[in-house]
Amino acid sequence: MTGQYEFLAQDRVVFGVPAARAVAEQAERMGANRVFLVSSQTLSRKTDEIDRIKDALGERFVGLFDECVPHVPRDSVLCAAAAVRKADPDLIVTVGGGTPVDTVKVLLICLAHDLQTSEELDSYRVRVSEDGAKVVPEVASPPLRQIIVPTTLSGAEFSKxxxxxxxxxxxxxxxIGREIGGQAVILDAAITVHTPDWLWLSTGLRAIDHAVETICSRAPQPFTDATCLHGLRMLDESLRINRGQPENLDARLQSQLGVWLSSTGLGRVDWGASHGIGHQLGAVAGVPHGYCSCVMLPSxxxxxxxVNADRQSLISEALGQPEVPAADLVAALIKDLGLPTRLRDVGVKREHFEAIARGGMQNMMVRSNPRPVDRHEDILEILELAW
Known part of the structure; x- marks a missing residue:
């Protein structure tokens, strides 16, 4: 066996500490004097969580952007980048789910290369060549980094x-950029109580998708096998408690820790069509990230x-029923959590299929699926399974 595993450019993960205190402590530790916040509108306008972080930062706080848009259209990234340029910070603190985190990741590329237009972003997107190989443009180090305080279970905080x-x-x-992710991550269960149950639980399924597609990768790793199998067990147990007892902070923290373990393959191990097609469900039909995993992963x-029955058996063992197919166990968990199970349940229409398939063939994760996806008809076959 030969291989290589790349660790993130991430210094630390802080957990069990109130977010406002942890943010101030990390800003101090990193020597930051001008801290800019990026958050969801819900957190900044309907809760006092962002005000608490502002107060903890004191004179270090220099601005806020809270107009992130789901699925991160390019123009929204450029708006955020303009706000950051105007404030001239030396650190960004991102509070929220995958939308604000992805917004900041891509805006850091804009800052690194002084990109001002949507068209300029084209030069830095990952492409897929005719033979399915991914082409990753070189991205310079950005002029500043971000700290991430996640409020969902999407795992975006553990990715480049x-x-x-x-x-x-x-x-x-x-x-993809080595330094666009979080230099530090703060896991505070208390700040997540504002997250709607459907979003918390569905992004928990997203994290299970991370674990499953890492374990089932065409190029699995012993390190990620260990972390993801344990993370899978933690999520299977804690998500069920989350549904029945959403106020249970211990169980919410266990889910967050399970995400950490389940995300060790994110961007470092080849994933497959569940994630890859899911990206296009969002782009074409506006399906939320977590729901994409709910409706795609079993199919x-x-x-x-x-092609990978042996790897799928590891998932069945981790979920406590080695005699039951992994697809059935994952589908049962989705149902138990009260989440949608079919494409037609989340607003996808048959007339969307062609656009989804066309975009999917440009996605590096679709093209690295364990069972090769070489034609858009293969994607249509999967979509039919999920319909």
Missing amino acids: IGGATDPVREVKDLY VLLFNHE
Whole structure:
């Protein structure tokens, strides 16, 4: 066996400490004097969480951007980048789910290369060549880093990959930069209580998707096998408690820690069509990230079973029922959590299929699926399974 595993450019993960205190402590530790906040509108305008962080930062606070847009259209990134340039910070603190985190990741590329227009972003998106190989443009170090305080379970805080949608092509593009992710991550269960249950639980399924597609990768790693199998067990147990007892902060923290373990393959191990097609469900039909995993993962497991049954058996063992197919166990968990299970349940229409398939063939994760996806008809087959 030969291989290589790349660790993130991430210094630390802080957990169990109130977010406002932890942010101030990390800013002090990093020597930051001008801190800019990026958050969701809900957190900044309907709760006092962002005000608490502002107060903890004191004179270090220099600005806030809270107009992030789901699926991260390019223009929203450029608006955020303009706000950051105007404030001239030396650190960004991102509070929220995958949308604000991805917004900041891509805006850091804009700052690193002084990108001012949507068209200029084209030069830095990951492309897929005719033979399915991914082409990753070189990205310079950005002039500043971010600290991330996640409020969902999407795992974006543990990745060097950002996503942004090109509305013209109807494709969600991926961007990769070693230093665009979080230099530090703060896991505070208390700040997550404002997250709607459907969003918390569905992004928890997204994290399970991270674990499953890492374990089932065409190029698995022993390190990620260990972390993701344990993370899978933690999520299977804690998400069920989250549904019945959403106020249970211990269980919410266990889910956050499970995400940390389940995301060790994110951007470092080849993933497959569940994530790849999911990106296009968002770009074409506006499906939320977590719901994409709910409706795609069982069908992708079925599609891939003929080539990785042995790897899928590890998932069944981790979920406590080695005699039951992994696809069935994942589908049962989705149902138990009260989440949607079919494409038609989340607003996808058959007339969307062609655009989803067309965009999917440009996605590096679709093209690295364990069972090769070489034609857009293969994507249509998976979509039919999920319909």
